[in-house]
Amino acid sequence: MNDRRSFFMITCIAFGFAFLYIPILSMMVFSFNASKLVTVWDSANSPTLKWYYSLLSNEEILDAAWISLKVAVINASGSVILGTLAGFGLARFARFRGRFTLNAMVTAPLVMPEVITGLSLLLLFVALEQTIGWPAGRGITTMTIGHMTFSMAYVCVVVQSRLATFDTALEEAAMDLGARPPKVFFVITLPIIFPAILSGWLLAFTLSWDDLVISSFTSGPGSSTLPMVVFSKVRLGVSPEINVLATLTVAAVTLIIVGVSLWMARSARAEKLAA
Amino acid sequence: MIDVKAIPAVKASPWNDPNVRPYVRLERLTKSFGDFKAVDDISLNIYKGEIFCLLGASGCGKTTLLRMLGGFETPTSGRIFIDGDDMTGVPPYERPVNMMFQSYALFPHMNVEENVAFGLKQDRVAKHEIAERVATMLELVKLGGFAKRKPHQLSGGQRQRVALARSLVKRPKLLLLDEPLGALDKKLREHTQFELISLQDKLGVTFVVVTHDQEEAMTLASRIGVMDHGEIVQAGTPTEIYEFPSSKFVADFVGSVNIFEGKLTEDEPQYVRIASEELGATIYVSHGISAAPDATVWAAVRPEKIYMSTEPPDGTDNTVRGAVQDIAYLGDLSIYLVKLPTGKIVRVTRPNTSRHAEAITWDQQVYLSWDASSPVVVTR
Numbered sequence: 001m002n003d004r005r006s007f008f009m010i011t012c013i014a015f016g017f018a019f020l021y022i023p024i025l026s027m028m029v030f031s032f033n034a035s036k037l038v039t040v041w042d043s044a045n046s047p048t049l050k051w052y053y054s055l056l057s058n059e060e061i062l063d064a065a066w067i068s069l070k071v072a073v074i075n076a077s078g079s080v081i082l083g084t085l086a087g088f089g090l091a092r093f094a095r096f097r098g099r100f101t102l103n104a105m106v107t108a109p110l111v112m113p114e115v116i117t118g119l120s121l122l123l124l125f126v127a128l129e130q131t132i133g134w135p136a137g138r139g140i141t142t143m144t145i146g147h148m149t150f151s152m153a154y155v156c157v158v159v160q161s162r163l164a165t166f167d168t169a170l171e172e173a174a175m176d177l178g179a180r181p182p183k184v185f186f187v188i189t190l191p192i193i194f195p196a197i198l199s200g201w202l203l204a205f206t207l208s209w210d211d212l213v214i215s216s217f218t219s220g221p222g223s224s225t226l227p228m229v230v231f232s233k234v235r236l237g238v239s240p241e242i243n244v245l246a247t248l249t250v251a252a253v254t255l256i257i258v259g260v261s262l263w264m265a266r267s268a269r270a271e272k273l274a275a
Numbered sequence: 276m277i278d279v280k281a282i283p284a285v286k287a288s289p290w291n292d293p294n295v296r297p298y299v300r301l302e303r304l305t306k307s308f309g310d311f312k313a314v315d316d317i318s319l320n321i322y323k324g325e326i327f328c329l330l331g332a333s334g335c336g337k338t339t340l341l342r343m344l345g346g347f348e349t350p351t352s353g354r355i356f357i358d359g360d361d362m363t364g365v366p367p368y369e370r371p372v373n374m375m376f377q378s379y380a381l382f383p384h385m386n387v388e389e390n391v392a393f394g395l396k397q398d399r400v401a402k403h404e405i406a407e408r409v410a411t412m413l414e415l416v417k418l419g420g421f422a423k424r425k426p427h428q429l430s431g432g433q434r435q436r437v438a439l440a441r442s443l444v445k446r447p448k449l450l451l452l453d454e455p456l457g458a459l460d461k462k463l464r465e466h467t468q469f470e471l472i473s474l475q476d477k478l479g480v481t482f483v484v485v486t487h488d489q490e491e492a493m494t495l496a497s498r499i500g501v502m503d504h505g506e507i508v509q510a511g512t513p514t515e516i517y518e519f520p521s522s523k524f525v526a527d528f529v530g531s532v533n534i535f536e537g538k539l540t541e542d543e544p545q546y547v548r549i550a551s552e553e554l555g556a557t558i559y560v561s562h563g564i565s566a567a568p569d570a571t572v573w574a575a576v577r578p579e580k581i582y583m584s585t586e587p588p589d590g591t592d593n594t595v596r597g598a599v600q601d602i603a604y605l606g607d608l609s610i611y612l613v614k615l616p617t618g619k620i621v622r623v624t625r626p627n628t629s630r631h632a633e634a635i636t637w638d639q640q641v642y643l644s645w646d647a648s649s650p651v652v653v654t655r
Contacts, residue, residue, distance in 0.1 A: 172347055173380035175367045177445065178397030191384045 024250060031243035038238045051240040058241060064229040065245075068209055071140060071225060075147040076205040080197055082148065083155025083204075090156070091163035107157060109150040118217030121146045125218065138220035146218040147208040154207065155200035162196035195264050202260060206253075288512075289322040290498065296359075298323040298481055299344070299449060304353035306339050313339040315505035316353070326475055326482040328492040330529070331502035337485045340502075341451050344483060345374045358448050368397070373447040377454040379438035381426040387413070387437050388422040394445045412440045415474065432463050439471075443478065452484045456491055468494045489529050493517070501525050517577075522655050526575040533581070533621050535574045542568055547652065548592075549574055555617040559592035561647035566654045574650040578624040581645050583611060583635065594644040597621065599637055611635065613643060 030038055031052075034045035055061060090103055109117060125135060125142050135141050170192065174184045190197075212227040219225065224232075230242055289295040297320035306314040313336045321327045329337040342348040344355065346367035354363045362370055373394070381390050388409055395405045413419055416436040426434055435458070442450055455471065456464045472495060475482055486492050492499050493513045500510040501524075509521045520526035523534060537551030537558060549558040549572060558574045566572055588594055597613040600620065604627075611623045621643060635641060 167378055167380065169376045169378050169380035170382060172345075172367070173374070173376055173441075174382070174393070176345060176347075176372075176374045177394035177441070178368045179393075180368055183397075188382060192382075 024246075027243050028247045028250065031240065031247040033240060033243075036240065038240060038243065051244045055241045055244045061226070061229060061241065061245060064224050064226045067140065067223055068226040071144050071147060071215075072205045072208040074144050075151055075208040076201045078144070078148050079151035079155045079204040080201045083152040083200055084159050084197060086152065087156040087159030087163060091160045091166075106153055109153040110157070112150075114150075114211075114213040117150060118146065118214040121149065121214065122217045138218055139223040142218045142220070143215055143223060143225070146214045147204075147211060150214070151204035151207050154203050155197075158196050158200040158203065159193065162193050166193065195267055198260065199264070202256070289325075290320065295322060297321060298325075298358055299483070300356040302354045302356070304340070304343065304355065305351050306336075306343060306348055307351045312505050314343065314350075317505075317507055319500065319507060319510065321481065321483065323481055324479050325497045326472070326484060326495050328484045328486060328496035328499045329502055329507075330486060330489060330492040330499050332528075333487060335502040336505040337487075337502050338453060339505075341374075341453055341483060341485045344449065345372055345451050346370050371448040372451060373442040373445055373449075374451040375438050375442045375453065375455055377457055379426075379434050379458075381434060381437055381441075383426055386423050386425050387418060387429070390426070390437055391441045391444050394441065398445070408444055412444045415477075416440045431458055431460075432467065435459060435467065439474070443474075443480065446478075447480060450480050450482050452482060454486055455484060457486075457488075464491070471495060493529075499529075501528060503528075518651070520575065520651060520653065522653050523573050523575070526651060526653065530577060531622060532575045532577055535576070535619075537572060537574060539566060539568060539570055539572055542566070546647070549652070553617060553619050554595060555615055555619075556595050557592060558650055559647050560650050560652055564652045564654075566652070570654060573653050575653060576645055576650050578610070578622040580649040581621065581623045581643050583613070583623050583625060583641050583643055585635070585639070585641060587642050588644045590644075593647060593650075594642060595621075596640065596642055599635060599639045599641060602635075602637065611641075613641060 030041070032047035032049070033041055034048045034050065035042035086106055090099070090106065093099070121142075122138075125138060128134060129136060135145075166189070170188055171184050174188045175181065179187065210227055211225075212231060215225050215228055219228065226245075230245070233239060233242060299319075299321035301317055301319040304314055304317045304319075305312060315336070317340065329340060331337045339348060343350050344357075346362070346365060346369075350363060354361060356362065357370070357372065362372075382393065385393070391409045391412060392405050395408060400408075410419075410422075413422060416439055418433060418436055418440065421429065421433065421437075426437065429437065435455070439455075456467055459467060468491065482495075484492070484495055486495075496513055498510060498512055499516050500507045501516060502508065503524055509516060509525045511519075516525060516529050520529065520532075526532045526534065535549075535551045535554045535558065537549035537554070539547060540550045540557070541548040542563075544563040546562065547560050547564055549560065551558055551574065560574065564572070582588070587596075595615055597615040599611055600614040601612040603610040606627070608624050608626045611625065613621045613623055615621060623643060
């Protein structure tokens with residue numbers, strides 16, 4: 001009985017993980033394939049790093065990656081500032097009229113279909129350009145603004161939920177000991193909620209890094225992001241370079257996630273013991 | 276006018292001396308939240324070197340009063356003076372007052388030393404002086420070897436002492452303590468009570484303590500203010516509060532008590548006699564009281580002041596007969612619940628002075644009696 005149950009469990013887990021990871025694994029394996037055809041394994045010359053070299057000399061992909069990185073970093077940083085401010089206001093302000101509505105409204109971008117967000121942003125940018133002349137044309141600026149509109153909602157939710165469990169006596173204690181409110185915020189509140197802010201930053205970065213729909217609506221000529229380039233290339237047939245790019249992305253993401261979660265687990269454990 | 280600073284923090288009774296200037300003065304302090312008055316028109320004087328305990332059930336306004344002293348709540352009306360200065364609208368970071376929070380509120384991202392030094396850093400005290408004062412303070416609370424630990428690496432008792440050190444290191448004029456021992460277990464709490472008193476004695480800082488634990492208040496306090504519904508119903512020394520409660524509420528709240536309702540039948544300056552239907556006997560009290568004739572009054576008798584015997588005592592006043600309904604053996608003393616013929620249950624405590632005392636057991640008929648000086652008569 002017990003054996004059967006554990007066998008069943010193992011099967012469940014195996015299927016689940018296989019479903020999640022076999023596509024990624026096969027893609028990683030094929031990035032070392034020598035053949036130009038993605039689906040044919042050239043066992044004579046594989047594994048090889050030739051597509052890695054070829055990727056590093058592909059200007060189009062590298063440019064797109066650079067644009068994506070710029071947009072993602074600016075978006076994440078901007079979203080963290082705006083989202084933290086909004087989260088702070090919503091979590092801390094005394095029960096003002098309309099607080100519930102504002103709460104619901106700040107999370108609306110999370111459930112809004114991206115096509116609608118993208119389209120409305122495009123219309124706004126066009127209208128703005130016609131009336132005040134800014135933003136002139138569409139490009140990195142409009143794309144970053146577009147990403148921030150939905151990323152900050154995520155950050156806001158993360159920060160708000162962290163502040164909900166924050167012991168306000170800590171801030172009062174700091175004030176009691178002579179620190180003025182701005183100082184209390186930077187020396188006490190901010191360091192304590194920093195893990196939440198960091199995960200908000202990473203979330204915003206990731207959302208921006210792989211966003212395709214809103215980017216497509218708000219980008220202009222010469223500002224194609226990585227997902228846009230990949231998408232357009234795949235339509236003409238998958239190049240093994242894409243496999244390489246994906247493998248490198250997965251590797252980077254894994255490293256960052258593992259590092260951050262180790263660090264967060266450590267500080268969360270410390271905080272739990274302190275509570 | 277006597278110089279207040281010249282008066283040492285001794286167990287004199289400055290509150291009885293009209294020449295002593297109060298150190299903390301609350302003038303008709305009120306705090307409302309909407310329609311609810313958390314603190315209702317409180318006027319109170321606290322003297323230098325006192326440990327003043329605000330005692331009351333939860334929701335009685337004691338914490339709100341403390342938070343107003345700390346500057347975390349702004350009074351709706353009334354004024355607060357500390358050492359002669361009007362502090363009513365002064366924010367917490369500019370008050371010569373520090374607070375020890377119930378949750379201790381230690382900064383989790385700073386070690387013990389940094390926690391204690393935080394307040395001094397805000398005042399831009401010189402670095403070497405900070406180090407010196409922090410070290411002295413940590414020695415004083417016996418945490419010398421723990422300077423580099425983070426709060427989560429400390430036990431509850433140690434955290435409590437860090438919080439105490441942090442709030443005392445700035446040498447405040449007034450230290451506010453919110454349920455200072457609430458989070459500690461019983462043994463540690465008793466030990467810490469006495470440590471707190473000796474520390475206060477050493478430093479001479481005036482303490483205002485909020486607690487719901489009457490035992491804690493009795494041990495710590497030079498004076499207790501019993502609070503109910505936002506008002507201080509009685510303020511006095513622990514002995515005054517316990518032996519001379521001014522109302523049924525205070526008598527009942529502080530310690531346990533038997534209360535008998537009755538009518539004044541004889542009202543003389545030297546004695547009074549009260550007929551109590553509830554008791555089924557008359558109560559003779561050997562001191563005069565001030566009440567209207569035929570008024571309904573309540574006589575409060577503490578359980579430890581009632582004698583219990585199997586033989587009838589002399590005299591007929593202050594004596595009733597009943598049957599033992601329940602016994603609780605607590606080791607050092609036993610609690611007996613005695614049911615009177617009227618149905619009233621009287622609580623009696625007896626110390627277990629002998630290991631083989633004559634056993635009074637369940638359902639036994641006993642006589643209860645008390646001295647004529649024991650009952651406290653209250654009119655409300």
